Amino acid sequence: MDRIFTRDWDKPQGHLLSVYEEAGGYGALKKALSMTREAVMGEVKAGNLRGRGGAGFPAGVKWGFMAKDDGGPRYLCINADEGEPGTFKDRYIMERSPHLMLEGAAITSFAINAHACYIYIRGEFYSAARRVREAIDEAVKAGHLGKNIHGSGFDLDIHVHMGAGAYVCGEESALIESIEGKPGKPRSRPPFPAAVGLFNRPTIVNNVETIAAVPSIIERGGAWYAALGTPGNGGTKLYCVSGHVKKPGIFELPMGTPLREIIFTHAGGMRGAAPLKAVIPGGSSTPVLTPQEIDVKMDFDGLKAVGSMLGSAATVVFDDTACMVRSLARLAHFYAHESCGQCTPCREGTHWMAKIVDRIESGKGRAGDIDLLDDVASSIMGNTICPLGDAAAMPVSGFLKKFRVEFEEHVTTGRCRFPPQALAPVKTDRAWV
Amino acid sequence: MHPPDGTVPEEGMALTFSDKAEAEIKALLPRYPAGEAALIPVLTLAAQEYGALTDDVIDLVSTRLGIPPTRVLATATFYTMLPKKPVGKHHVQVCTNIACSLLGAEHVVEKLERKLGIRRGETTADGLFTLSEVECLGSCGSAPVMMVNETFHENLDEDAIDRVLEECRRG
Ligand SMILES: Cc1cc2nc3c(=O)[nH]c(=O)nc-3n(C[C@H](O)[C@H](O)[C@H](O)COP(=O)(O)O)c2cc1C
Numbered sequence: 001m002d003r004i005f006t007r008d009w010d011k012p013q014g015h016l017l018s019v020y021e022e023a024g025g026y027g028a029l030k031k032a033l034s035m036t037r038e039a040v041m042g043e044v045k046a047g048n049l050r051g052r053g054g055a056g057f058p059a060g061v062k063w064g065f066m067a068k069d070d071g072g073p074r075y076l077c078i079n080a081d082e083g084e085p086g087t088f089k090d091r092y093i094m095e096r097s098p099h100l101m102l103e104g105a106a107i108t109s110f111a112i113n114a115h116a117c118y119i120y121i122r123g124e125f126y127s128a129a130r131r132v133r134e135a136i137d138e139a140v141k142a143g144h145l146g147k148n149i150h151g152s153g154f155d156l157d158i159h160v161h162m163g164a165g166a167y168v169c170g171e172e173s174a175l176i177e178s179i180e181g182k183p184g185k186p187r188s189r190p191p192f193p194a195a196v197g198l199f200n201r202p203t204i205v206n207n208v209e210t211i212a213a214v215p216s217i218i219e220r221g222g223a224w225y226a227a228l229g230t231p232g233n234g235g236t237k238l239y240c241v242s243g244h245v246k247k248p249g250i251f252e253l254p255m256g257t258p259l260r261e262i263i264f265t266h267a268g269g270m271r272g273a274a275p276l277k278a279v280i281p282g283g284s285s286t287p288v289l290t291p292q293e294i295d296v297k298m299d300f301d302g303l304k305a306v307g308s309m310l311g312s313a314a315t316v317v318f319d320d321t322a323c324m325v326r327s328l329a330r331l332a333h334f335y336a337h338e339s340c341g342q343c344t345p346c347r348e349g350t351h352w353m354a355k356i357v358d359r360i361e362s363g364k365g366r367a368g369d370i371d372l373l374d375d376v377a378s379s380i381m382g383n384t385i386c387p388l389g390d391a392a393a394m395p396v397s398g399f400l401k402k403f404r405v406e407f408e409e410h411v412t413t414g415r416c417r418f419p420p421q422a423l424a425p426v427k428t429d430r431a432w433v
Numbered sequence: 434m435h436p437p438d439g440t441v442p443e444e445g446m447a448l449t450f451s452d453k454a455e456a457e458i459k460a461l462l463p464r465y466p467a468g469e470a471a472l473i474p475v476l477t478l479a480a481q482e483y484g485a486l487t488d489d490v491i492d493l494v495s496t497r498l499g500i501p502p503t504r505v506l507a508t509a510t511f512y513t514m515l516p517k518k519p520v521g522k523h524h525v526q527v528c529t530n531i532a533c534s535l536l537g538a539e540h541v542v543e544k545l546e547r548k549l550g551i552r553r554g555e556t557t558a559d560g561l562f563t564l565s566e567v568e569c570l571g572s573c574g575s576a577p578v579m580m581v582n583e584t585f586h587e588n589l590d591e592d593a594i595d596r597v598l599e600e601c602r603r604g
Contacts, residue, residue: 073466085530085569123477123514124570126583159464164473165514167568181472181500183511199466242532242573249574284531284569314573316532330534334568340511423537423544425577425588 002228004216004236005089005209006252009096015131017138020099026144028215032107033152035218040111044214046222048234053079053170053207054283054311056233056300059214065194066112067202075203076109076117077179078211081163081170083122084283085334086314089238089250090208094121094128097212098135102158104214106145109156112204117158120175123165133160167338171386172205174340185342186386207312209238229255233299241267243317244274247428256299263294263317271426274319278403282311284331285391287398308398323418324403325410328395329357335392346389349380353396365411374400448493454478458497468498472508476515484519513567521556521563523601525549526580529566532573541577541589542566548598562601 008014008023017025032040045060066074078101082090093101105117121129136158139145147155161179168174169184176198178184197203213235217225226234233255239262242248246268253266259281263269270276276291281298286309289296296306303310318327336350356373359365377393377400384390400407410416450458457478461471475494476486483490486509495502509515525545529538542564546552549562556563572578575587579597586597 082571083569086532086573087569088571088573091571122571123512124580127585157464161470162474162477163514164477164512166512178473179470180467181469181508182504183507199470240574242576243535248576280531316535316573318535322535327531327534330529330531334530337568420539421535421537423540423577423590425536425575425590425593427588 001254002216002236003252005093005097005100005212005238006250007097008100009092015096015098015135017099017135017142020097021142024219025099025215026103026139026142028219029103029106029110029144030150032110032218033150033154037111037113040107040218043217043222044111047213047217047225048222048229048232049210049213049217049225050233050300051207052209052213052237052312053172053205054084054309056310059206059210062194062206063108063112063204065192066204067195069113073116073199073201074112074114075198075201076105076112076114077172077175077198077203077205078105078117078119078208079170079172079175079205080119080121080125080128080208081167081175082125082208083167083170083338084285084312084314085331086240086242086280086283086316087312088240088242088314089312091125091128092250093208093212093238094125095131098132099139100212100215101132101208102135102139102145104211105158106149106156107214107218108204108206108211110154112202114204115155115157117156118161118179118198119158120161120163120169120179122169123163129160129162136160166340167334168340168386168388171388174386175205176203183340185340186388188385230297230299230302232301237298237313239266239298240312240314241317242315244271244319244322245269245317246271246426248426249428256297256302259289259294259296259298259315262298262315267317268428270317270319271424272319274321276317277320277322278318278324280314280316280318280395282309283314284316284334285309285394286311287394288402290402309394321418321421323361323416324399324406325357325361325416326418328399329354329361331395332357332392335388339388339392343384343386343389345380345383346392349376349389350392352376353392357396360407360410361416363410363413363415365407365414367411369411370400370404370407447496448483448489450479450493450497451482454482469500469504472498472500472505473512473515476505476509476512480516485516487517519556519560522561523581524563524565525601526565526567526570527553528568528570528572528576528578530569530573532569533576533578536576538577541579541594544591544594545598548594562598 050056173187174184193203332354377396380393
């Protein structure tokens with residue numbers, strides 16, 4: 001299989017410009033600069049590249065929404081906030097193939113005619129930010145970025161902008177507020193960023209992985225890219241597998257690879273004798289699946305069909321030593337901590353949910369608690385400015401739907417029968433298929 | 434509050450940025466069409482210089498960027514990585530989110546609490562260590578994981594935890 005993201009990850013010094021250029025790097029940028037903007041966008045549309053930040057919106061279509069060029073500034077923001085629990089792909093792209101992202105950024109900026117690009121990197125990713133800054137310097141020196149790129153007359157400056165610890169800043173309008181120096185509180189839409197975004201100018205926000213896929217599409221064509229995946233879901237995907245498997249890691253596989261194959265073939269199956277109990281397929285906010293549901297194809301449409309979401313393809317695997325109530329409590333606290341406080345249902349509801357799950361886990365659950373929890377979750381759904389509210393509510397509804405018996409058992413027995421998880425790191429040679 | 438070069442500002446004297454920080458600020462500003470966009474990077478720098486974003490540091494940033502102190506404060510208080518009070522020399526941040534907790538993150542925190550003699554959220558009396566429980570650090574495939582200052586420590590087992598603390602104490 002063609003490896004798009006991970007091609008250079010096993011090479012020593014694979015992050016350097018020289019290694020990247022040796023493999024043909026920045027050739028796609030030169031090709032794009034000789035095409036029209038519409039033709040570049042057309043290839044990306046034909047490739048069925050869908051946004052890898054979680055929502056799966058077709059990238060080429062989004063670029064097409066950019067407001068008409070009035071000669072004023074237009075921006076590309078690359079979302080490297082990588083905050084969805086379970087997700088660990090964008091950091092690897094930035095550390096191991098920074099030029100792939102930069103080349104994608106240059107092609108995308110050309111397509112939307114933006115001359116400034118901000119890469120919003122979460123504050124904790126010091127080493128990734130260092131790598132990206134070094135790569136920008138290399139690329140500017142080599143004429144791949146900066147003024148009059150490869151004699152095309154197209155100028156582009158790329159800047160790293162570090163976040164400072166706030167999950168909500170991964171939400172695109174909060175990210176924009178954050179770059180502007182404000183608290184990361186999402187904006188109401190419309191207007192969408194493509195009309196009024198960063199510094200009130202037309203802006204496209206794309207995830208790191210989305211952007212890093214662009215050079216391969218331009219190099220080999222949209223039709224080739226689309227054919228790597230499933231209908232409507234082009235290309236390969238970085239699946240992040242963590243939890244109770246033998247071989248956790250990042251696996252680059254065709255879009256739509258069955259979840260069973262990802263867990264049992266690529267990630268080596270369960271770590272020990274304890275059987276599979278549950279899988280969160282696409283990051284903490286995506287509804288949990290049972291072992292009966294793992295024949296699902298891991299693409300945006302496949303997961304939607306079983307009532308979940310591909311999200312950021314952060315697959316968290318639980319064996320039957322895991323307590324589902326305790327696991328949900330952990331997630332509920334995360335969302336309560338990360339709510340920006342702007343919308344009442346999310347600000348209040350996330351704390352109520354955390355409190356009720358805690359009560360059930362500690363054995364003090366009351367008769368109506370499970371229904372109450374379900375109620376609070378459905379009152380948040382759809383009632384907030386940004387989808388953080390939904391992201392907090394969906395795991396609650398999902399856990400209750402699939403594992404209600406376990407919650408009931410906690411309430412009726414007044415205790416949790418699961419011992420704490422022992423310290424059990426899984427050391428493997430890092431795996432990227 | 435002492436500037437990093439060890440000199441003691443006179444009573445009532447306003448704080449200033451070091452030459453190095455000032456140079457970084459000068460390099461930052463042209464990257465944005467609006468100076469306010471440099472606020473988070475400058476607050477990050479200020480926190481590095483002075484250890485924490487106390488009222489006088491907020492004033493310094495406000496004066497330097499020409500942004501009202503209330504706006505500076507609103508941003509400073511929103512972000513968890515902008516410290517409101519000083520942290521220890523080694524800031525130990527343990528991820529306890531879902532993937533790490535499945536592989537024993539709670540045990541990591543408890544062990545660190547025992548070894549350091551403090552609870553999560555506290556700093557040791559000698560100012561060497563602050564222990565924090567944090568949200569997902571984006572390293573779930575090598576859980577459990579913690580960060581000490583800018584460095585990730587992954588696949589933590591008992592020995593690795595001991596070793597990291599030893600290294601901090603030596604260094
Ligand atoms: C609460 C919340 C957090 C998000 N966090 C991220 C993130 O860390 N990284 C990311 O790329 N997208 C994140 N998103 C999705 C973005 O809003 C946006 O859809 C995405 O960056 C668009 O890029 P894409 O079209 O390439 O996927 C988040 C959304 C929400 C509601």
